[in-house]
Amino acid sequence: MSTQTRKVAVITGASQGIGAGLVVAYRKLGYAVVATSRSIAASPDPEILTVQGDIADRATAESIIAAGLEQFGRIDTLVNNAGIFISNAFTEFSRSEYDAVLGVNLTGFFRVTQLAIQQMLTQGAGHVVQITSTLADRADSNVTSVLAALTKGGLHSATRALAIEYATRGIRSNAIALGAIMTPMTEGYWDVLASLHPVGRMGEVSDVVDAAMYLETAPFVTGEILHVDGGQIAGH
Known part of the structure; x- marks a missing residue:
């Protein structure tokens, strides 16, 4: 694929789990990838640019987009995959937990998405994808998750708002x-977490990757919240 036609995806939280799976999938799709996380290692693939940094820091967001443009010349897709989940009783959440979750889940999303969309507007097209949680739509008494609902629910609303704001300007959300x-984040809890899903098992990284690839190749789909949750959204 020539550099003129090659598309470029930015993936946050890309060092392991879902993020690492998305890097592989976008490369198979023919995209160059800007992969970022706090501790991501350099890649031997010249079509993968790695950028270390905390996405909650505005300077990290700015360096990610600047580095991607310098290396590849464009930004076509942004996958906001980086996220923190902390389960606690509402009255027991500490200030540091609150700051950490909102910093990554909301502040991190906001600045890097602003910068990505600014570039997409100059290109006349683009796609933004948020990785969120069904807990934003359906509370579960087995999982105390107010901060997840607060932040991921905000991303759901922002996803739809962005879809409408840019619907006629070539950018999907x-x-x-x-x-x-x-994933490594949930390791040690798989047996317990499996019981939360009506299908009786946990999802795999490949399930998320398949959903992302569908959205990436579905130009008539925007403003969609695609649930990949083993039936949780339907009830239990």
């Missing part, structure tokens, strides 16, 4: 709302 997925 979608989200993937997850149940519990088998």
Whole structure:
């Protein structure tokens, strides 16, 4: 693929789990990738640019987009995958937990998405995807999750608002709302988390990747919250 036609995806939280799976999938789709996380290692693939940094820091967002443009010349897709989940009783959440979750889940999303969309507007097209949680739509008495509902619910609303704001300007906005997925973040809790899903098992990284690839290749789909949650959204 020539550099003129090659598309470029930015993926946050890309060092492991879902993010790492998305990097592989976008490369298979022919995209160059800007992959970022706090501790991501350099890649031997010249079509993968890695950028270390805390997405909650505005300077990190700015360096990600600037580096991507310098290396590849364009930004076509942004996947806001970086996220923090902390389960606690509402009255027990500490200030540091609140700041950490809002910093990554909302502040991190906001600045990097602003910068990505600014570039997409100059290109006349683009796609933004948020990785969120079904807990934003359907509370579960087995999981105390007010901060997840607050932040991921905000991303759901922002996803739809962005879809409408840019619907006639070539930029799509979608989200993937997850149940519990088998990743390093959930390791050690898989048996317990499996019981939260009507299908009786946890999801796999490949399930999320398949959803992302569908959205990436579905030009008539925007403003969608695609639930990949083992039936949680339907009830239990």
